[in-house]
Amino acid sequence: MSEINLLAIGKLAAKKFLDDKVPRLGAALAYYTVFALAPLVIVAVGVAGLVVSEEALQGEIVAQIDQTVGEDAAVFIQDMVANSQKGGAGWGVVIGFALALVGASALVIQLKGALNVVWDVPVQATKGLANALRARGTALVALLGIGALLIAVQFGTAWVSGLDNVLSDDLGFLDPLLQLLTPVITLGLTALVFAAMFRFLPDTAVGWREAGAGGIVAAAAYTIGSWALGFYIGNGGVGSTFGASATLVVLLVFIYYSAQIVLFGAEFARVYGQARPAPSAATVTAGETQPSRPEPDGTHRSPLPAVGAFLAGLVIGWWRQRD
Template sequence: MSYIKHKLTSFWSLIKKAYFSWNRNDPWARSATIAYYALFSLPSLLIIVVTVAGYFFGQSAVQGRITEQINNFIGEEPARAIEGMIASAALNDRSTFAVIFGLAFLIFGATGVFFQLKAAMNNIWNVTAKKNTVKRIIINRIISLGMVFVLGLLMLVSLVISAVLAALSDYLASIAPVITTFMLDLLNFLLSFLIVTSLFAAIFKWLPDVKLRWKTTYLGAMLTTCMFLVAEYIIGFYFGQSKPGSVYGGASSVVLILLWVYYTCLIVFFGAEFTVQYALHKKEKVEPNEYAEPAIYQELERLEQKRGQLIDEKRILDTLQSHTDKDLEMEKSDKKK
C-alpha cells in the first residue's frame, strides 16, 4: 500500500512540475503558430499519407477512414472540407515538370508542421541547433518527412487490423454476439490507444535534437494519449454544444480545424514537458545530439552581444550629451558678452 502511495505521490509531483514548466514555455503562442502552419500543411500531408497507405489498401478506403476519424474528432463539416482538400490537391497525370514541381511542393508543405513542431520540442528540452547549415535544414526536412511516412504506416496498420477484426466478427457473432460486440469495442479502443501512443512516442523520440531512449518516451506518450482521448470527447462535446464555427459562417470548417490542432498541440506540449520531468526524475542521461547544444550557450552569446550593443549606445548617448553641454555653455558665454 505504501509503495502504491509513493508511486502516486511521485506521479502527482511530476504532473505539477510538468504543468509549471509547460506554462512557463508559453504553449499558447506556439500552439497557435503550429495550428497556422498545419492549416497549409494539411492537404499535402494527407495526400502523402493516403498515397502511402492507399498503395496497399486502396486510396478510397484510406480516405474514408481518415474522414471517419476526423468526423469523430471535430464533426462532419470539417471532415468533408478535408476530404475536399485531398481530392482537389491530388497530383494528376500532367507534364513531367508539373508532377516534379507538385511533388516537391507536396513534400515541402507536408513537412512544414513537423518542422515547426521540432523547433517547439527543442525549446522544451532547452537545446538549439549549433548552426543552421543547408545540410542540417535538409536533414530536418527528411526527419519531418519520415514522421509523415510514420503516419501513413500507422494508418496502414490500423486498416489491416480493422480488416482482420471485421473478418473475425462474423464468425464470433454466431457463437456469442454480445461478447463479440464488447470484445470488438475493447479491441478497437486498444488499437486506437496503441497507434496514438506510438505516434506520440515517435514525436518525442525523433523530433527533438536530443539522445533519448524509447523507454523514457513511452510513459509520456501514454499520458499524452490518455489526455488526447479524454480531450477528444470534451472537444467533440464542446464543438457540438457551443458550435464555435457557426460564428464564422463559410469559414467555420477552417476555424474548427485550427481549434482542433491548437488544442491538440497544447496536449502534446504537456506530454513532452512530462517526458522531460520524468527523465530528470529517473536521472536519465539525456544530451544533445551532434547537431545541437544546450540553449544556454547561445543565450549567453546573445546576452554578450546585447551587452556590447548597450555599451555602444551608451557611448553614443554620452557623446551627444557632451555636445549638448558644450552648446549650452557656448550659449551662456554668448549671452554674458
C-alpha cells in the same frame, strides 16, 4: 514510481508547460497544420495506396475526421485534397506529390522545433544549403515514419472491428471483449505514435522509458480531449458567429487544443526523465548507461541519399500502380 510522485511530476509538467510558453507553440503548430492538412492526406494516401485502395483509405480518413470534428470539417478537408489533386498527369503528378511532401515536412520541422523547446535544446542556426537540405530530408524521414505509424493505428482498429464482425455470429460471447479491445488497441497504438515522436524528433537523447510515459499521458489525454472537443464543437456553436469561415475556425480550435495536449505529454516525458535517478558511478563504469544521441555538428552522415532512394522507389511504384 508512486502515485504521489506521478502527481508531483504532473504539477511540474504543468508549470514547465507555462514557463515554455507552450500555448504559443501550439498556436504556431495549428497554423502550420491547417496548411499541411491536404499534403498530409495526399502523402498518407499515396504511401498506403501502394498496399491498399487509395479511395478506401481516403474515405476512412475523412470518416475519422467526420466522427471527431464534424461533417463540415470532413467535407472541407476532402475538398482541399480534391483541389490539390486536380489537373495532375504524368510528371505533374510526381511534381505535385513532391510538393506535398515538402509542404507536409514543414509541419514536422515546426513540431521538431516545439519539442526542442520542451527538452531545452539550444537553438542552432541552420547555415548553408547542405544543412538546410539535411534538415528537410530528416523531416521527410520523420514524416514517413509517423505516417506509417498512423496508418498502423487505422489498420489495427479496422482489424479488430473486422474480427468482431466475423466472430459475432459464431462466438457471440466474445463480443463484449472485442468491443473493449478496440479502444485499448487504438489507445496503445496512439501512445506508440506519440512516444516515437518524443523519442526521435528532439535534437537530444530521449530514452524510451520517458518517451513512453509521455506517450501514454498524451494518448490518454488526447482520447478524452478529442471526444470532449468534438462534443463541445458539435454542441457549443463555436463557429456559428464566423459565417463562411466557421469550418476553418472549428478546425483551428480543434487542432490548437489537440496540440496543447500533445505538447503537455512531451512536457510530462521531459519532467519524468529528469525525475528518474541518475545512474551510479558503478553503472557508468560498467557501460550500462543509455547511449546519447550525437549533437548535430554537420559531420554526421546525411540522410539525403536514403531519402532520395526511398522517394524514387515510392514514385516508381506509385506510377506503376496508377497505370
